[in-house]
Amino acid sequence: MAGLDLKRLGELGLIEAVRRRAQSSRAAGAWLKGIGDDAAVLRPRAGCDLVVTSDALIEDVHFRWRTTDAGSLGRKALAVNLSDVAAMGARPLGFLLAWGLPEDARPEAVEGVLGGLLAQARAAGCPLVGGDTVRAPAWMLTVTAFGEVARGRALLRSGAKPGDRVLVSGDIGGSALGLAALESGAAARPGLAPFVRRHLRPAPPWRSGPLLARARFVHAAIDLSDGLLRDLGHVAEESGVRLRLDVERLPLARGLRARAAELGLDPLGLALAGGEDYELALCVAARAPGVNELARRFQCRLTEIGVVERGRGVVCQRADVSFEPASYPFEHFKPVYDRSEK
Amino acid sequence: MAGLDLKRLGELGLIEAVRRRAQSSRAAGAWLKGIGDDAAVLRPRAGCDLVVTSDALIEDVHFRWRTTDAGSLGRKALAVNLSDVAAMGARPLGFLLAWGLPEDARPEAVEGVLGGLLAQARAAGCPLVGGDTVRAPAWMLTVTAFGEVARGRALLRSGAKPGDRVLVSGDIGGSALGLAALESGAAARPGLAPFVRRHLRPAPPWRSGPLLARARFVHAAIDLSDGLLRDLGHVAEESGVRLRLDVERLPLARGLRARAAELGLDPLGLALAGGEDYELALCVAARAPGVNELARRFQCRLTEIGVVERGRGVVCQRADVSFEPASYPFEHFKPVYDRSEK
Numbered sequence: 067m068a069g070l071d072l073k074r075l076g077e078l079g080l081i082e083a084v085r086r087r088a089q090s091s092r093a094a095g096a097w098l099k100g101i102g103d104d105a106a107v108l109r110p111r112a113g114c115d116l117v118v119t120s121d122a123l124i125e126d127v128h129f130r131w132r133t134t135d136a137g138s139l140g141r142k143a144l145a146v147n148l149s150d151v152a153a154m155g156a157r158p159l160g161f162l163l164a165w166g167l168p169e170d171a172r173p174e175a176v177e178g179v180l181g182g183l184l185a186q187a188r189a190a191g192c193p194l195v196g197g198d199t200v201r202a203p204a205w206m207l208t209v210t211a212f213g214e215v216a217r218g219r220a221l222l223r224s225g226a227k228p229g230d231r232v233l234v235s236g237d238i239g240g241s242a243l244g245l246a247a248l249e250s251g252a253a254a255r256p257g258l259a260p261f262v263r264r265h266l267r268p269a270p271p272w273r274s275g276p277l278l279a280r281a282r283f284v285h286a287a288i289d290l291s292d293g294l295l296r297d298l299g300h301v302a303e304e305s306g307v308r309l310r311l312d313v314e315r316l317p318l319a320r321g322l323r324a325r326a327a328e329l330g331l332d333p334l335g336l337a338l339a340g341g342e343d344y345e346l347a348l349c350v351a352a353r354a355p356g357v358n359e360l361a362r363r364f365q366c367r368l369t370e371i372g373v374v375e376r377g378r379g380v381v382c383q384r385a386d387v388s389f390e391p392a393s394y395p396f397e398h399f400k401p402v403y404d405r406s407e408k
Numbered sequence: 409m410a411g412l413d414l415k416r417l418g419e420l421g422l423i424e425a426v427r428r429r430a431q432s433s434r435a436a437g438a439w440l441k442g443i444g445d446d447a448a449v450l451r452p453r454a455g456c457d458l459v460v461t462s463d464a465l466i467e468d469v470h471f472r473w474r475t476t477d478a479g480s481l482g483r484k485a486l487a488v489n490l491s492d493v494a495a496m497g498a499r500p501l502g503f504l505l506a507w508g509l510p511e512d513a514r515p516e517a518v519e520g521v522l523g524g525l526l527a528q529a530r531a532a533g534c535p536l537v538g539g540d541t542v543r544a545p546a547w548m549l550t551v552t553a554f555g556e557v558a559r560g561r562a563l564l565r566s567g568a569k570p571g572d573r574v575l576v577s578g579d580i581g582g583s584a585l586g587l588a589a590l591e592s593g594a595a596a597r598p599g600l601a602p603f604v605r606r607h608l609r610p611a612p613p614w615r616s617g618p619l620l621a622r623a624r625f626v627h628a629a630i631d632l633s634d635g636l637l638r639d640l641g642h643v644a645e646e647s648g649v650r651l652r653l654d655v656e657r658l659p660l661a662r663g664l665r666a667r668a669a670e671l672g673l674d675p676l677g678l679a680l681a682g683g684e685d686y687e688l689a690l691c692v693a694a695r696a697p698g699v700n701e702l703a704r705r706f707q708c709r710l711t712e713i714g715v716v717e718r719g720r721g722v723v724c725q726r727a728d729v730s731f732e733p734a735s736y737p738f739e740h741f742k743p744v745y746d747r748s749e750k
Binding site for chain 2: 098099103105108110112115117119120122124125126128149151156162163164166195197198200201204206208210211212213215217220223224287288289304
């Protein structure tokens with residue numbers, strides 16, 4: 067891989083190189099104009115609403131070059147946005163990339179990040195349509211993603227109702243363990259590679275988004291980025307309800323208990339407060355089909371983890387003890403200014 | 409002004425404070441959901457296309473705290489995006505803010521930037537609808553702006569035709585002089601304040617965007633951000649034409665010649681290559697009304713500065729000498745990786 071050398075290419079040369087590479091990820095139809103004008107032009111489909119979301123990844127805050135490869139980083143920068151798009155019940159349409167690069171950015175890193183972004187873009191049918199290329203003191207990757215959803219069918223955090231069942235896709239806690247392994251220098255220990263990979267290359271169930279929006283019995287959705295408790299706390303707050311979780315039913319990532327114990331970490335803490343799972347949490351009507359039927363319909367693994375009640379906040383239940391998560395002893399996961407400070 | 413103290417508020421507290429302040433700038437109608445979900449939800453108007461654009465401002469690359477106030481910076485972060493929206497012929501609809509703040513960001517700076525952004529948002533009817541708040545090693549403000557334009561009427565860089573007349577709005581060169589004054593420590597000298605202000609608080613003619621899109625005789629448009637020559641070079645390239653500019657007709661900012669001379673700068677250099685004018689350049693059909701009638705119709709000052717010919721690139725003409733801008737001796741404006749390195 068030759069790399070993209072900023073000093074040789076200059077800003078315009080880099081933009082031109084991006085434009086050439088992005089051609090292959092161009093969508094037909096929806097975008098009348100992609101890279102190469104003052105703005106991209108989208109023709110919305112009749113009968114659809116649009117969802118728009120921005121997420122930024124910052125060097126040494128959200129990632130470290132010492133522990134990630136450029137391709138994974140590029141994939142992740144788009145994936146975390148696809149996760150938000152899916153949580154709205156939307157189909158990805160395209161994205162803008164505003165990236166800041168240090169003057170001495172390694173050409174292989176620039177090429178690798180772009181390659182990862184465009185590979186994820188092709189996989190999701192979500193073309194790069196524009197953005198901004200600037201110099202910055204550290205790497206910053208701000209992706210703005212667009213999605214479409216049938217008119218009035220966007221899934222909000224505010225739709226949960228008492229009596230609803232709470233579901234979560236895939237498994238949780240693994241990304242936080244992977245991060246802990248990376249940060250503590252233990253990533254090379256046996257059995258930790260899948261968790262590290264999970265952290266560096268999240269694979270949100272973005273295909274499930276539009277399937278969720280079709281089902282009238284899905285009342286609310288959110289993506290799990292900041293940790294299950296905090297994210298479900300948003301659903302509780304916005305819906306004006308309480309969520310009661312059975313912590314014994316949480317779908318912990320496979321091998322999480324054993325590997326977490328080896329690092330001296332509480333697996334339940336990782337699952338409840340760890341963050342960066344990029345799974346979906348749903349509140350569905352009591353009358354909705356069983357979890358296996360829903361998993362088939364939404365094309366993702368699903369686990370039922372709790373119920374929606376009248377009240378406020380999120381409470382956890384284990385056997386017949388219920389407790390407020392605020393009192394749960396994960397001081398190393400105490401809410402901090404930025405989630406990546408964990 | 410009490411300020412927004414990150415250490416006291418935390419990330420969620422800051423987001424909540426932003427959400428409260430943004431209420432007053434919320435648009436009715438178009439946005440079904442603003443701040444407070446995984447994504448914002450836009451209902452596109454029937455018969456309209458959407459334009460989307462991202463521009464980032466980075467500390468010590470695009471601005472310095474030593475020379476800007478927080479309110480101006482906030483205004484500028486949105487204004488530079490409104491400029492792109494207008495250049496597409498679109499009306500602003502709303503924006504996302506992905507901002508990175510150092511841990512020790514001054515509360516007054518956070519409050520001031522947000523205040524400036526929201527003041528500009530109210531003025532332009534362009535509400536803040538979402539984004540991302542992250543920690544970063546330096547300030548970064550990435551704004552993604554949305555606009556709407558009648559179906560098929562977006563103004564592209566690629567529509568210029570031989571025979572068209574080239575127009576520019578407002579005046580040019582002033583922002584570059586203001587930047588030079590700030591960077592050389594001469595900003596306090598008599599007569600330089602208007603140029604400094606022009607640099608710190610650009611006022612793009614965003615109201616003109618939708619008026620341009622209505623006129624069938626406007627063939628191409630671009631906003632002037634990187635310098636007249638470079639920006640018109642994009643029009644020439646995308647349209648497959650040559651632009652011939654009469655440099656004696658350029659609308660230099662008032663007082664530019666005298667003040668530039670005092671700083672040892674070439675006023676024509678500032679106007680041709682200076683950048684950050686945030687004016688509009690247009691290519692209109694030869695048969696279009698005269699420049700005064702166009703100025704009235706588009707509600708902005710306009711000057712005719714050249715013509716479109718068959719050929720490639722941009723050529724400048726002064727009296728009966730024409731020259732290639734590449735050979736024009738502005739070595740201090742030599743194209744560099746990032747425009748703010750000038």
